[in-house]
Amino acid sequence: MCHPWLAAGVTCVLALVLVRELGPVVRGPAGGARAADTGLLGVRLRTWFRGWVEPVVDALLAAGLSANVVTALQLLASALCGLAFGAGWLFTAGWLLLSCGTLDVLDGGMARKRGAANPRGAFIDSVVDRYADGAVCAGLAVLYRDDWALWAVLAAFVGAFMVSYTRARAEGLGTECRVGLAQRPERYVLLAAGSIAGALGSHLACSPVPERVLLTASVCVVAVLANATALQRAVFVLRRLS
Amino acid sequence: MTTMRRGHGPASVAGVFAFFLGAGLILDGDWTWRGGLLMAGGVALLAAALLGTRRA
Numbered sequence: 608m609c610h611p612w613l614a615a616g617v618t619c620v621l622a623l624v625l626v627r628e629l630g631p632v633v634r635g636p637a638g639g640a641r642a643a644d645t646g647l648l649g650v651r652l653r654t655w656f657r658g659w660v661e662p663v664v665d666a667l668l669a670a671g672l673s674a675n676v677v678t679a680l681q682l683l684a685s686a687l688c689g690l691a692f693g694a695g696w697l698f699t700a701g702w703l704l705l706s707c708g709t710l711d712v713l714d715g716g717m718a719r720k721r722g723a724a725n726p727r728g729a730f731i732d733s734v735v736d737r738y739a740d741g742a743v744c745a746g747l748a749v750l751y752r753d754d755w756a757l758w759a760v761l762a763a764f765v766g767a768f769m770v771s772y773t774r775a776r777a778e779g780l781g782t783e784c785r786v787g788l789a790q791r792p793e794r795y796v797l798l799a800a801g802s803i804a805g806a807l808g809s810h811l812a813c814s815p816v817p818e819r820v821l822l823t824a825s826v827c828v829v830a831v832l833a834n835a836t837a838l839q840r841a842v843f844v845l846r847r848l849s
Numbered sequence: 850m851t852t853m854r855r856g857h858g859p860a861s862v863a864g865v866f867a868f869f870l871g872a873g874l875i876l877d878g879d880w881t882w883r884g885g886l887l888m889a890g891g892v893a894l895l896a897a898a899l900l901g902t903r904r905a
Contacts, residue, residue: 608879617872624865659857666859691877699873706866810876 614810621803628659647793647832657716660709664716674718674728678735681710685739692746692802697809697818700746701802707739708795733771736791740767743798747826756823759830766833767794773840782847784840789832797832801825857898864894 632655645653667677684707691700714732718724744764751757770787777784789797801821808817871887874880 610876613872613875617869617876620868660862662858663862694877696873696877698876699870699878702866702869702873709862806873806876 609810609813611811611813614807618807618811621807629655646790647788648796653792657712660712660716664713664720667713668717668721672717674714674721674723675731677710677714677717678732681707681714682735682739682742684710685742689742689744689746692743693749695750697802697822698806701799701806704743704795704799704802707743708792708799711736711739711791733775737768737771740764740791751823751826754823756826759823759827762830763794763826763833766830766835766837767791769837770833770840773837773844777840777844777847780844780848782844784844784847786843787836787840789829789836794829794833797825797829798822801828860894861898864891864896864898867891867894 629652632651684703688700688703688707691697691703711732715724718728741764744760744767747760747763748757751760770790774784774787801824802818805818805821805825808821809815811817867887868891871884871889871891874884874887876884878884
C-alpha cells in the first residue's frame with residue numbers, strides 16, 4: 608500500500624532538518640584537505656557530526672553505559688537493518704543503517720571520553736564493524752537474490768572488506784593507512800540515501816520503480832567506490848613500503 | 850561551562866530517530882498504530898528539545 612501524503616510530509620521534515628543542520632556546515636569555509644585523503648564526506652561534515660552526537664556521548668556516559676554496550680547495540684541494529692533490507696523495508700533499513708553509523712561514532716567517542724580507549728576495545732569494535740557490514744550485505748543479497756544487482760552487492764561486500772583489510776595489513780607492517788575516498792561512513796551514507804530516497808520516491812509515485820532504481824544505483828556506486836578505495840590504499844601502502 | 854545549541858542534545862537525537870523509525874514502520878510495513886505512536890513520541894521529544902532545553 609502506498610502512502611503518498613505521509614511520504615510527502617516525511618520528505619518535507621527531512622529537507623527541513625537537513626537544511627537547518629547542514630546549511631551552515633556546507634556554507635562554512637572550505638578545508639584544505641583533499642577528498643581522496645579524508646573521504647568524500649570531508650572534514651567539515653565529520654566534525655559537525657561528532658559535535659552533533661557529543662551531547663549523546665555525555666548522556667550515555669552519565670547513564671552508566673559502557674562503550675561495549677553501544678558496540679553490541681550497533682551489532683543488533685545492523686542485524687535488524689539486514690532483516691529490513693531482506694524484507695524489502697527500504698526506508699526502515701536506510702534509517703537503521705544511519706543508526707548503525709551513529710552508534711559506531713558513539714562507542715568510539717565514549718571510549719575516548721572515558722579514557723578507556725585501548726587495543727582490546729578497538730579490536731572488538733573492528734570485529735563488530737565487519738559483522739555489521741556482513742549483516743547489511745546479507746540483507747541486500749536476499750533482496751536482490753533474483754537480480755543482476757546481486758553481483759554489485761557481492762562486489763560491494765568484497766570492496767568493503769578489502770578497505771578494512773588493506774588498512775589492518777598495513778598497520779600490521781608498521782604503516783599507517785587512513786586515506787580513502789569511500790570509507791565506512793561514506794558507504795553507509797550512500798546506501799542509506801539511496802534506500803531512503805528510493806522508498807520515499809516509490810510512495811510519492813505509487814510505483815516500485817524509484818526504490819529499485821535508486822537503491823540499485825547506490826549499491827553499484829558503493830561497489831565501485833569501495834573497490835577503488837581498496838586499490839587506492841594498496842597503492843598508498845606500496846609506495847610507503849618501497 | 851558549555852551551552853548547547855537549541856535543539857541539540859540527547860532528546861532531539863532520540864526524537865529524530867523515533868520520528869523517522871515510526872515513519873518507516875508505516876511506510877514499509879503498514880504498522881499504522883505502532884509507527885504513529887513512535888512518530889508522536891519523536892515529535893514530543895523534538896518539541897521538548899526545541900522549546901528551550903539548555904544545559905549549563
